[in-house]
Amino acid sequence: MSFNLQEWYDNMNNDNVVFSFRGAITAELITDVLSTVEQKLEEINENPKLKKKVYNVLVEALQNLFHHIDIPPDKELLQLDDRFAIFFLSKIDDSYRITTGNFIKMEKYQILKDRLDQINYLSQDELKSLYKLILNNEEFSDKGGGGLGMIDIARKTGNKLKYTFFDFNKDYNFFSLEVIVN
Amino acid sequence: MKSISISGTPKTPTVKFDAETGVIEIKGRSIPENSIEFYKPLVDWLEEYAQHTAKLTEVNIELEYFNTSSSKCILDVFKKLEAVYKNRKDGLGDVIINWYYEEDDEDMLEAGEDYQSILKIPFKMIEIEE
Numbered sequence: 001m002s003f004n005l006q007e008w009y010d011n012m013n014n015d016n017v018v019f020s021f022r023g024a025i026t027a028e029l030i031t032d033v034l035s036t037v038e039q040k041l042e043e044i045n046e047n048p049k050l051k052k053k054v055y056n057v058l059v060e061a062l063q064n065l066f067h068h069i070d071i072p073p074d075k076e077l078l079q080l081d082d083r084f085a086i087f088f089l090s091k092i093d094d095s096y097r098i099t100t101g102n103f104i105k106m107e108k109y110q111i112l113k114d115r116l117d118q119i120n121y122l123s124q125d126e127l128k129s130l131y132k133l134i135l136n137n138e139e140f141s142d143k144g145g146g147g148l149g150m151i152d153i154a155r156k157t158g159n160k161l162k163y164t165f166f167d168f169n170k171d172y173n174f175f176s177l178e179v180i181v182n
Numbered sequence: 183m184k185s186i187s188i189s190g191t192p193k194t195p196t197v198k199f200d201a202e203t204g205v206i207e208i209k210g211r212s213i214p215e216n217s218i219e220f221y222k223p224l225v226d227w228l229e230e231y232a233q234h235t236a237k238l239t240e241v242n243i244e245l246e247y248f249n250t251s252s253s254k255c256i257l258d259v260f261k262k263l264e265a266v267y268k269n270r271k272d273g274l275g276d277v278i279i280n281w282y283y284e285e286d287d288e289d290m291l292e293a294g295e296d297y298q299s300i301l302k303i304p305f306k307m308i309e310i311e312e
Contacts, residue, residue: 027215031193034192035192048286049286049287052247053289055247059213059247059249063215063249066215067215128296132299135253135257148254156289
């Protein structure tokens with residue numbers, strides 16, 4: 001059975017959700033979301049260290065969406081915006097979970113999967129070395145950052161990047177990424 | 183040489199570059215989506231500054247957050263300063279980088295140490311007490 005976006009969204013959208021968004025990811029939206037989340041974390045008097053980590057990971061996760069999402073197929077049919085993405089911030093016990101979802105062209109599947117598998121395989125020290133290597137390398141992806149975002153998320157959380165590629169149609173997947181911050 | 187003075191915004195830092203005093207400051211948050219756009223004029227300024235630096239260039243970096251997009255650009259800023267430092271002589275062209283981090287912010291301290299290990303400029307890690 002093919003991927004059902006509404007079903008996925010409904011499954012994710014439960015009582016643990018602190019904040020969620022679905023729609024067009026723009027720079028202005030990211031600014032608003034960060035401000036809202038920051039406020040919410042302050043209101044509940046969240047531990048300052050945890051608050052900072054959540055904020056840092058959120059910045060990278062949202063900006064990954066900003067830079068790398070593909071325009072979804074049949075968008076009129078599905079009533080989706082350009083730059084459509086979904087994200088959830090949930091609180092489970094003392095941890096936060098950040099989940100993002102976006103459409104992605106099938107041709108990017110292998111590169112992205114390989115990169116995530118590589119990152120998940122490395123130790124904290126190895127991630128540090130890889131980060132510094134890419135940072136200091138003259139190459140710079142045209143989207144800025146040169147592929148540091150995922151590494152940064154893995155470093156800061158010390159956790160694995162959990163991901164799923166759902167088959168959407170022959171040209172697109174729906175990619176979801178989940179990170180625990182604790 | 184004209185100074186730079188840029189007010190901070192929710193996503194970009196406050197920037198003060200003064201060629202006379204040699205004080206270079208970047209403070210606040212650096213999380214713009216396109217950091218190259220923001221940092222290019224700063225890097226260009228430093229390129230020109232390198233031609234006639236102050237006796238001592240004091241660099242104060244006090245960031246609460248910076249995204250990975252900025253981290254490359256910040257390295258570019260530091261590399262311009264590294265060139266100044268490498269060419270120092272006769273008491274001119276000395277550089278010190280003061281890297282400020284909030285108490286208990288190990289990530290920010292580690293970020294400073296990452297830069298310190300890549301660059302050949304003196305770094306000072308300074309903890310800000312809450």
